[in-house]
Amino acid sequence: MTELRLEAIGKSYRRKRVLDDVSHAFAPGLTLLTGPSGAGKSTLLRLIATAEKPSSGRMYWDGAPLPAARGALRSSLGYAPQAVELPEDLTAREFAMHIAALKGLDLAAADRQFGAITERIGLHADINNRISTFSGGMRRRLVFAQAMLGEPRLLALDEPTAELDRETAEKLGALILERAATAAVIMTTHLADHLAPDAAAVLRVEDGRMEAA
Amino acid sequence: MSAAAVVRSSLATSLARYSRSWGLWLLLLVAPVAARLWIPGENDKTVVIAVNGSAPIMTSAMLGVDLGVVISTLLLPVAFIYLRSNATRRQPWQVEETTAAPRAAIALGRFAADVAVLGGVLVAMTVAGWFIAWLVTPLASINLGDVTLALWLIAAPALMGVAAVRILFDALRFTRGALGEFLFFVLWMVAIIAPVSGSEKNDSFAGNIVDFAGFVRPLSYSLPEGQRGSFAIGAAPVEHGRIALDVKAGLLSDGYVASRFAWAGISVLIAAFAGLVYMPHRPRKERRAGRLSRLLAPGAPTPADLSAPPAGPARAAFPMLAWAEARLIGRGPLWLAMAAAIAVGGAFVEYRHVTSAAALLLLIFGLTAHAGRTEQKGLAGLASTLTLPPMARRAAFVLAGLGWMLAMSLPAIARGGAEPLLLALALGAGTPLLTTLLAAWTRSAFAPRLVLLILWYGYLSAA
Numbered sequence: 001m002t003e004l005r006l007e008a009i010g011k012s013y014r015r016k017r018v019l020d021d022v023s024h025a026f027a028p029g030l031t032l033l034t035g036p037s038g039a040g041k042s043t044l045l046r047l048i049a050t051a052e053k054p055s056s057g058r059m060y061w062d063g064a065p066l067p068a069a070r071g072a073l074r075s076s077l078g079y080a081p082q083a084v085e086l087p088e089d090l091t092a093r094e095f096a097m098h099i100a101a102l103k104g105l106d107l108a109a110a111d112r113q114f115g116a117i118t119e120r121i122g123l124h125a126d127i128n129n130r131i132s133t134f135s136g137g138m139r140r141r142l143v144f145a146q147a148m149l150g151e152p153r154l155l156a157l158d159e160p161t162a163e164l165d166r167e168t169a170e171k172l173g174a175l176i177l178e179r180a181a182t183a184a185v186i187m188t189t190h191l192a193d194h195l196a197p198d199a200a201a202v203l204r205v206e207d208g209r210m211e212a213a
Numbered sequence: 214m215s216a217a218a219v220v221r222s223s224l225a226t227s228l229a230r231y232s233r234s235w236g237l238w239l240l241l242l243v244a245p246v247a248a249r250l251w252i253p254g255e256n257d258k259t260v261v262i263a264v265n266g267s268a269p270i271m272t273s274a275m276l277g278v279d280l281g282v283v284i285s286t287l288l289l290p291v292a293f294i295y296l297r298s299n300a301t302r303r304q305p306w307q308v309e310e311t312t313a314a315p316r317a318a319i320a321l322g323r324f325a326a327d328v329a330v331l332g333g334v335l336v337a338m339t340v341a342g343w344f345i346a347w348l349v350t351p352l353a354s355i356n357l358g359d360v361t362l363a364l365w366l367i368a369a370p371a372l373m374g375v376a377a378v379r380i381l382f383d384a385l386r387f388t389r390g391a392l393g394e395f396l397f398f399v400l401w402m403v404a405i406i407a408p409v410s411g412s413e414k415n416d417s418f419a420g421n422i423v424d425f426a427g428f429v430r431p432l433s434y435s436l437p438e439g440q441r442g443s444f445a446i447g448a449a450p451v452e453h454g455r456i457a458l459d460v461k462a463g464l465l466s467d468g469y470v471a472s473r474f475a476w477a478g479i480s481v482l483i484a485a486f487a488g489l490v491y492m493p494h495r496p497r498k499e500r501r502a503g504r505l506s507r508l509l510a511p512g513a514p515t516p517a518d519l520s521a522p523p524a525g526p527a528r529a530a531f532p533m534l535a536w537a538e539a540r541l542i543g544r545g546p547l548w549l550a551m552a553a554a555i556a557v558g559g560a561f562v563e564y565r566h567v568t569s570a571a572a573l574l575l576l577i578f579g580l581t582a583h584a585g586r587t588e589q590k591g592l593a594g595l596a597s598t599l600t601l602p603p604m605a606r607r608a609a610f611v612l613a614g615l616g617w618m619l620a621m622s623l624p625a626i627a628r629g630g631a632e633p634l635l636l637a638l639a640l641g642a643g644t645p646l647l648t649t650l651l652a653a654w655t656r657s658a659f660a661p662r663l664v665l666l667i668l669w670y671g672y673l674s675a676a
Binding site for chain 1: 510511512513514515516517518519520521522523524525526527528530533534536537538540541544582586587589590591592594595596597598599600601606
């Protein structure tokens with residue numbers, strides 16, 4: 001079974017310890033990471049998404065240790081960072097196809113899938129518009145949509161519903177829960193999320209440590 | 214807040230940001246080291262400045278002129294790139310534009326900071342010049358004052374001018390992007406070429422004020438009339454040994470010093486003017502699309518197929534990536550129409566100076582725009598977590614650039630054979646490679662764009 005395992009993961013920036021001795025096994029299903037701002041949730045998600053390397057501890061993907069298994073993890077990953085500098089002069093569709101190409105996906109199929117995802121999250125009418133014309137919520141949905149492209153078995157979502165109204169957040173939630181049936185979905189949220197009742201686990205990150213909420 | 218306080222605050226904030234940028238320290242270190250390379254040795258066959266095919270005999274004043282000329286001509290684009298891409302590239306305009314602070318005061322404060330930074334580079338060059346004087350001129354004739362006077366008279370106003378242009382281009386909506394880099398390139402070319410054409414004019418303030426780069430009078434003053442435009446700057450061959458030039462007399466000739474101070478004053482005025490004509494940023498949502506934009510817009514998307522399955526892996530991921538890169542380099546119907554026109558034109562006109570130059574210019578704009586957007590820090594961070602590594606994308610980018618160059622050259626190759634083919638291969642591979650290197654280094658589009666435009670001009674004007 002697909003599994004991401006963290007063993008005593010720690011992360012420091014210069015002398016500041018941001019994460020300390022974090023261990024957990026993520027199986028298919030939704031895992032919510034909660035905790036106050038600055039607790040280390042986004043840092044943990046960046047480590048999981050291989051955007052950064054841990055200072056200590058080990059990570060395993062499908063039983064194989066990283067960094068040897070990094071390529072395998074990345075080919076199964078969908079990552080929606082909290083803040084990403086989007087290319088303002090591209091249309092949403094062009095941006096998504098750029099990401100699809102970097103994911104090694106069939107572009108025609110990715111285009112159809114992008115259409116379906118954006119339709120469900122209320123962004124489809126704008127996919128041929130430049131990103132520079134997008135509001136904060138539209139940008140958030142676009143970053144979410146690119147993470148969903150392909151069939152990720154590991155989905156790392158950093159506050160995907162922030163800046164969204166309740167109705168749109170629920171649309172994203174429905175897609176997230178669908179994906180969580182077969183993929184390990186790890187999602188940060190600093191508020192009590194409406195997805196909590198459906199989550200396989202809710203973990204609290206505070207002062208760099210993680211425990212069941 | 215008074216205007217003076219705004220100037221002080223803008224200056225202090227910008228200087229603080231500069232001082233935390235590693236680029237500044239790199240510039241301060243590299244400039245003096247590079248300076249040594251510009252000063253020729255006794256037996257060098259190629260020199261940076263040659264007059265009538267002769268290398269000037271090195272005196273303290275000539276050394277200062279040498280360093281000054283190199284800064285005020287060859288290094289001005291570097292200074293512009295540094296200012297546009299450095300720590301103060303991004304400003305909190307969303308907040309600033311809603312404050313009551315006078316824009317002219319903000320512009321002057323930032324201009325002063327830019328001038329201070331470039332002045333720092335000039336100080337480093339001056340110290341390096343003193344050291345080089347000790348190496349290349351006889352001990353008895355070393356005059357540190359001459360080195361300093363010549364260097365500062367030539368280079369300081371030119372650098373102030375670059376700082377002023379930077380402030381002006383940042384203030385105007387249409388020069389904040391690629392057009393700004395292109396206009397600077399044009400201004401720089403004019404600044405170098407225009408004064409040479411007036412080198413035979415009499416010594417006067419009016420005769421000198423056209424010489425923004427400030428190199429004509431010192432070099433031409435002691436030459437006989439009719440030969441005053443016979444100097445070369447760049448990689449000039451030494452064909453007739455050495456020549457003695459009284460450059461100090463040129464520096465102190467009628468109207469020269471006044472013209473240099475005038476350029477410094479004009480620069481301050483341009484910076485203040487930039488504040489007065491400052492155009493607030495406009496959210497793109499509010500911009501009305503022009504007729505051409507509406508015509509070229511992709512239109513409404515086709516209806517979504519909600520039953521579309523998740524996309525599977527491509528059969529050939531790398532060729533697919535190269536194809537995707539090619540589409541984003543040659544983006545939009547206008548670019549494609551121009552590429553098609555160049556390709557068709559290649560069947561009828563000369564390749565080396567017309568078709569290849571036009572194709573290269575179009576390619577430079579496509580390549581730099583795409584490299585800039587993909588190498589920006591945030592997006593590059595996301596891309597690094599995806600299946601294909603960043604180096605694969607860069608390789609695909611180079612391949613796509615080569616593909617575009619070959620496509621635009623195809624009719625010319627069919628007509629001309631091996632020569633256009635080899636040229637297209639060299640330009641098509643080299644240009645995207647250099648673009649991706651510079652964009653990855655600077656994380657932006659404008660440094661590669663400006664460098665490539667300069668190289669393009671060199672390519673166009675070379676025999």
